[in-house]
Amino acid sequence: DSGVTQTPKHLITATGQRVTLRCSPRSGDLSVYWYQQSLDQGLQFLIQYYNGEERAKGNILERFSAQQFPDLHSELNLSSLELGDSALYFCASSGTVTSEKLFFGSGTQLSVL
Amino acid sequence: EDKVVQSPLSLVVHEGDTVTLNCSYEVTNFRSLLWYKQEKKAPTFLFMLTSSGIEKKSGRLSSILDKKELFSILNITATQTGDSAVYLCAFPKTSYDKVIFGPGTSLSVIP
Numbered sequence: 001d002s003g004v005t006q007t008p009k010h011l012i013t014a015t016g017q018r019v020t021l022r023c024s025p026r027s028g029d030l031s032v033y034w035y036q037q038s039l040d041q042g043l044q045f046l047i048q049y050y051n052g053e054e055r056a057k058g059n060i061l062e063r064f065s066a067q068q069f070p071d072l073h074s075e076l077n078l079s080s081l082e083l084g085d086s087a088l089y090f091c092a093s094s095g096t097v098t099s100e101k102l103f104f105g106s107g108t109q110l111s112v113l
Numbered sequence: 114e115d116k117v118v119q120s121p122l123s124l125v126v127h128e129g130d131t132v133t134l135n136c137s138y139e140v141t142n143f144r145s146l147l148w149y150k151q152e153k154k155a156p157t158f159l160f161m162l163t164s165s166g167i168e169k170k171s172g173r174l175s176s177i178l179d180k181k182e183l184f185s186i187l188n189i190t191a192t193q194t195g196d197s198a199v200y201l202c203a204f205p206k207t208s209y210d211k212v213i214f215g216p217g218t219s220l221s222v223i224p
Contacts, residue, residue, distance in 0.1 A: 002155060033212075043156075043201065043214035056211050090155065100145055100205055102212065104155035 003027065006091050006105035014113055018079040021108045025072055025093030031055070032074040033094075033102060034066055038087040049074055081112045115140045117215035119202060125221045126192055134187040134218045136202035143204040143213070146178050146185050151217065152198040159200075160187075192222045 003026035013019055025032050034046040036059075045058035049068035060066075063081075068074045078085060088109050092102040116139040126132055136146070145163045149156035160169045165180035173192075178185045189196055199217040206213065 002157070004155075035214075042216040043203075045211040045213070048211060058211050088154075100147070100161055101158050102156075104157070106154040 002103040002105065004091060004093050004103050004105035006089075006108050008108060009106065010109045010111075012111045012113060013081060015081055015083060017081050017112075018077065019081065019110065021076040021078070021089055021091075021110075023074045023076070023091030023093075023105060025074070025091075026095075026103050029093035029095050029103070030072065031094045031096065032068055032072070033092040034060075034074070034076050035090040035092065036087045037090060037107075041087075043090070046076070078110070083112050086110055086112045115204070115206075115213050117202065117204065117213060119200075119215040119218045121218060122216070123219040123221075125223060128192060128194060128222055128224055130192050130222075131188065131190045132192060132220060134189075134200050134220070136185045136187070136215055138183055138185075138202070138204065138215075140204045140206075140213055142207040144207050145205055147203040147205065147212070148176055148185075148187050149201040149203060149214075150198045151201060156201055189220075192220075194222050194224060196220060197222045 005024040030051045033048045036044045046060040048056040066076045088107045090107045092104045118137045120135045148159040160176045162178040173190045175188045201217045202215045204213045
């Protein structure tokens with residue numbers, strides 16, 4: 001158990017809908033990262049937050065947004081969902097602003113029908 | 114653009130065999146190379162290598178980084194069924210604090 005909690009584990013929704021994925025980092029970790037993993041793309045970095053502030057942005061679509069709250073949990077919002085958004089979404093945390101060692105949650109499997 | 118290639122993409126071995134997984138890269142400005150093991154869901158950290166030529170060992174697993182030839186290898190000796198997983202190499206970037214992951218090698222160890 002990495003100590004990173006993600007909910008829900010599975011999510012099935014229809015195209016055009018909006019969903020929110022939630023992540024609680026390990027106790028004491030200030031950095032939260034979001035990754036998308038699909039069969040053909042591998043692990044793709046989306047966005048990082050450190051202590052409530054956006055720190056780095058990767059290949060995140062404009063339809064997606066994230067935030068980190070004062071209690072350090074983070075939410076990833078996906079809107080106007082498309083079939084191609086179906087993937088496993090991981091949250092990871094680390095104790096520093098850099099990312100040498102990430103602790104991953106078990107992921108949220110999103111299926112868009 | 115950063116590029117990471119892992120080979121083979123997939124392999125199946127018998128218990129007790131030794132395997133070598135390769136990670137070749139064209140990545141600029143990275144701080145270290147990381148190896149992760151992904152079973153079913155969440156990747157778990159295995160190694161961090163920061164300098165070329167340094168071999169890290171942890172039980173049956175060992176890894177080497179060659180910064181001149183731009184590759185790393187992960188060796189697993191006396192494989193066990195519990196080694197079955199996808200193995201990912203990854204590169205934390207210095208500039209944007211993101212981690213570039215390779216596509217992974219899927220290892221299946223059969224009894």
